[in-house]
Amino acid sequence: MQDKILAKERQFHDIWASTIDIEGIRVVDYFESCTAPENRFILQQMGDLTDKYLLDLGCGAGENSVYFAKKGARCVATDYSPGMVDVAVKLAETNGVQIEGKVMDAMALEFPDHTFDFVYASNLLHHLPNPKLAIREMHRVLKPGGKACFWDPLKHNPVINVYRRIATKVRTEDETPLDINLVDFIKSLYSETAYDTFWLASLWIFLRFYLIEKVDPNKERYWKKIIIEHQRLEPMYRKLERLDGVLKKLPLMKRFAWNLAVVATK
Numbered sequence: 001m002q003d004k005i006l007a008k009e010r011q012f013h014d015i016w017a018s019t020i021d022i023e024g025i026r027v028v029d030y031f032e033s034c035t036a037p038e039n040r041f042i043l044q045q046m047g048d049l050t051d052k053y054l055l056d057l058g059c060g061a062g063e064n065s066v067y068f069a070k071k072g073a074r075c076v077a078t079d080y081s082p083g084m085v086d087v088a089v090k091l092a093e094t095n096g097v098q099i100e101g102k103v104m105d106a107m108a109l110e111f112p113d114h115t116f117d118f119v120y121a122s123n124l125l126h127h128l129p130n131p132k133l134a135i136r137e138m139h140r141v142l143k144p145g146g147k148a149c150f151w152d153p154l155k156h157n158p159v160i161n162v163y164r165r166i167a168t169k170v171r172t173e174d175e176t177p178l179d180i181n182l183v184d185f186i187k188s189l190y191s192e193t194a195y196d197t198f199w200l201a202s203l204w205i206f207l208r209f210y211l212i213e214k215v216d217p218n219k220e221r222y223w224k225k226i227i228i229e230h231q232r233l234e235p236m237y238r239k240l241e242r243l244d245g246v247l248k249k250l251p252l253m254k255r256f257a258w259n260l261a262v263v264a265t266k
Contacts, residue, residue: 126153150261
């Protein structure tokens with residue numbers, strides 16, 4: 001069953017990789033734009049990356065590895081999709097940096113214990129049959145004091161769940177958004193865990209795309225659109241983000257956010 005799921009994930013992402021316009025990727029926007037709160041949270045915890053050895057799990061098109069390489073890190077970009085690894089390496093070349101690309105299963109990493117200063121993953125865990133295996137592998141390959149930095153969607157928000165049922169062509173059928181209680185498992189494994197959740201009231205932007213702007217969620221990936229169009233969205237997003245900050249102080253509200261971001265120290 002697990003092999004079948006991974007095979008479907010590989011096929012889906014290889015097809016997607018074949019359509020990516022490398023020249024159109026603005027790497028910095030995925031980390032520094034207003035609509036990238038997950039990565040902004042993670043960057044605050046990472047510190048200086050100069051000469052740090054960093055593993056990018058589920059590297060996708062390589063935006064993450066390239067960004068970190070530009071900040072001075074030595075990056076290994078891994079993905080289960082050979083097509084995505086190829087795109088990541090080409091994106092690095094286009095941006096004038098070097099990364100090492102490897103095809104690899106995040107649940108069975110081919111690295112020795114205590115290898116990396118950082119392990120980073122964005123939108124990876126919900127694609128895996130067993131996310132806890134990957135979290136254990138992150139811990140294993142980190143040096144003592146190293147940090148696992150990752151973010152993924154949560155399963156609890158009804159608005160996003162409606163979107164998921166509609167946007168079937170831009171998602172894989174086996175995706176399983178995370179339960180926020182996974183944080184308890186992470187805390188049991190790592191010495192320190194910082195986390196936050198993002199996108200509550202700000203999910204109005206998704207509703208606006210669908211209801212007002214009539215953006216077909218099966219033709220445009222909303223989670224890419226918010227990055228690509230961050231300048232247009234910023235005035236609206238900043239107001240909604242402030243409201244999110246208030247809402248998250250209410251009991252149990254953090255779980256209803258779209259995404260969870262974690263920085264866990266070994």
